[in-house]
Amino acid sequence: MNFPKPPVGMLPGDRIAYSPIVNRKPLKLPNRARMVVWTITNVEEWDPTQTMPRTVLTPPAGGSPMPDIPNWCWHEYGNRVGFWRLLQVYDDFKIPGVMNINGAAVGAFPELVQACVERNWEFVGHGFTQRNMQKVENERDDIRKSAQVLEKLTGKRPRGWLGPGLTETWETPDILAEEGYDYVADWVLDDQPVWLKTRGKPIVNIPYTQECNDVAMMLIQHHKAKEFYDRAMDQFEQVHKDAKDSARVMAISVHPYIMGAPHRAKYFRKIFEKIAKKKDVLFWNGSQILDWYLKTGPKAPH
Amino acid sequence: MPNPMIPRERSEYSAIVDRPPLKLPGNARIVFWTIVNYEVWDIGKPMARQLLPAPTGVPLLPDVVHWGFHEYGMRVGCWRFFELFKKLGIKPTLSANARICEDYERVAAQARDDGWEFMGHAYEQGPIHKETDQAGMINRSMDIMEKFTGKRPVGWLGPGLTQTLETPDLLAAAGVKYIGDWVYDDEPTVIKTTKGPLVTLPYTIECNDIPVMIVQHHNSDYLFQLVKDQFDRLYQESASRAKICALAIHPYISGQPHRIKYLEAIYDYVNRHEGVLHWNGEQIYDWYKGTAAKQLKAAE
Numbered sequence: 001m002n003f004p005k006p007p008v009g010m011l012p013g014d015r016i017a018y019s020p021i022v023n024r025k026p027l028k029l030p031n032r033a034r035m036v037v038w039t040i041t042n043v044e045e046w047d048p049t050q051t052m053p054r055t056v057l058t059p060p061a062g063g064s065p066m067p068d069i070p071n072w073c074w075h076e077y078g079n080r081v082g083f084w085r086l087l088q089v090y091d092d093f094k095i096p097g098v099m100n101i102n103g104a105a106v107g108a109f110p111e112l113v114q115a116c117v118e119r120n121w122e123f124v125g126h127g128f129t130q131r132n133m134q135k136v137e138n139e140r141d142d143i144r145k146s147a148q149v150l151e152k153l154t155g156k157r158p159r160g161w162l163g164p165g166l167t168e169t170w171e172t173p174d175i176l177a178e179e180g181y182d183y184v185a186d187w188v189l190d191d192q193p194v195w196l197k198t199r200g201k202p203i204v205n206i207p208y209t210q211e212c213n214d215v216a217m218m219l220i221q222h223h224k225a226k227e228f229y230d231r232a233m234d235q236f237e238q239v240h241k242d243a244k245d246s247a248r249v250m251a252i253s254v255h256p257y258i259m260g261a262p263h264r265a266k267y268f269r270k271i272f273e274k275i276a277k278k279k280d281v282l283f284w285n286g287s288q289i290l291d292w293y294l295k296t297g298p299k300a301p302h
Numbered sequence: 303m304p305n306p307m308i309p310r311e312r313s314e315y316s317a318i319v320d321r322p323p324l325k326l327p328g329n330a331r332i333v334f335w336t337i338v339n340y341e342v343w344d345i346g347k348p349m350a351r352q353l354l355p356a357p358t359g360v361p362l363l364p365d366v367v368h369w370g371f372h373e374y375g376m377r378v379g380c381w382r383f384f385e386l387f388k389k390l391g392i393k394p395t396l397s398a399n400a401r402i403c404e405d406y407e408r409v410a411a412q413a414r415d416d417g418w419e420f421m422g423h424a425y426e427q428g429p430i431h432k433e434t435d436q437a438g439m440i441n442r443s444m445d446i447m448e449k450f451t452g453k454r455p456v457g458w459l460g461p462g463l464t465q466t467l468e469t470p471d472l473l474a475a476a477g478v479k480y481i482g483d484w485v486y487d488d489e490p491t492v493i494k495t496t497k498g499p500l501v502t503l504p505y506t507i508e509c510n511d512i513p514v515m516i517v518q519h520h521n522s523d524y525l526f527q528l529v530k531d532q533f534d535r536l537y538q539e540s541a542s543r544a545k546i547c548a549l550a551i552h553p554y555i556s557g558q559p560h561r562i563k564y565l566e567a568i569y570d571y572v573n574r575h576e577g578v579l580h581w582n583g584e585q586i587y588d589w590y591k592g593t594a595a596k597q598l599k600a601a602e
Contacts, residue, residue, distance in 0.1 A: 056513055057510070061350050069460075074508075262488075
């Protein structure tokens, strides 16, 4: 079917043709590993003078009163206390950290960011502010500024990008490639990395997740804390089985104010207690997945 | 008048791992802080929480169903709380709309006579943003409680934890020493106000029957599971630094026949552990004040 083309940028189908996973040339990981698990930690700074992006407690009789101190504090707890519980899990199981952080937020929690720099975490561009990319005034400027502030802080340009709330305009992948990003994770459409065409050189998309994601599971779907563990294991077992002949990637995405709460932290830890015992599973960050795909995957499309 | 401070101006970011550990007296490692919420829902206004959607989806006034839902807590549910805490020898913090001293005098008197701590919680239930004279309402609420119990409350919790940016200044001016609205840490902290320092105590919007039962719609037994998981983790961490585990309950929710046994099970479980103190907010505040002289001074 032909859909009307946007004035700038491309339709998804023009960036990537349909491809059934079973028909592709198998991808092989080193050391006979079957799959990669990458874990992404999202650190956010909420503007106390705006409506909160998410809430755990609604005000009496409804509405969205401003300021919203209880929900601002609920989020701030994640950065003061909850993050350090997650960090302990990453340290104990030697999980390479990946951080999604808004450019404007890197200065807000210096001790937290410093702890990650010391551990050589990968920082992923995540918008300058936690605002829908379609509402950002100048998208290119935002994408560029996000890279600059991370480079200044960590000494390395970010190679990956995840839009705030995974939002994109029709043009986002084009701008990302032009601004020097090597991969994007907004396109949750496959268990393997894929190439996306842009108006310039193509860019790789790495499998992210909206399902093994604590915002969706705890705040939208209101599951019990244990369900996060149960779903991650169900996801893991199936992907592991599917990866018998061709490698696959599984993502886990968490927020310190959600999975870092005392009553949820153990269900996060249990995932790694279980998965880390598997010999044929690699814990990588986004750049490691990218480099492997560039080396062993299909050539970039023209 | 200058703009009121935003939260970051009242309290700088601080990572818990960078602070020296707090220490409780003796062999105690953790405080279990129970907060009971008694409220007044005015039949002339929209009800604070709804359980049953209105038949056509459009809420109408008066909302007798949810007035009754809440009223059940004050007629029946709260007596299950009084019995439980008497049996356990626990004197909780009572976060109460001051108007309960007028509309539910029998209930307020029971709490007073049982030695519960009265914490300011506005005059009646509704977001503080809608108060036309916030300072007046705060003072009046504190005065009513002082008159009723003979002691001015030390603590305050906004209705639904709501604050405007100037609320901490107004509370400090009214003589409030600690607040529960800032659920941003496991430890008490000191924040700045224009009237000197104010202490925040780690209240909870997670171990709280409103989000768990009314917003997230979990099964009745999940409050027990959640608080058990919360307590287990904090207890484990309390080996190296003092922790506070708060639980907030409402008589129209946890006082229901089908839920009360899970509340009882929480205390059975917690009390099997060594080193647990059942303190109220004022006791936590007094202990913290004794250990945090430096922070209090800095916020002068």
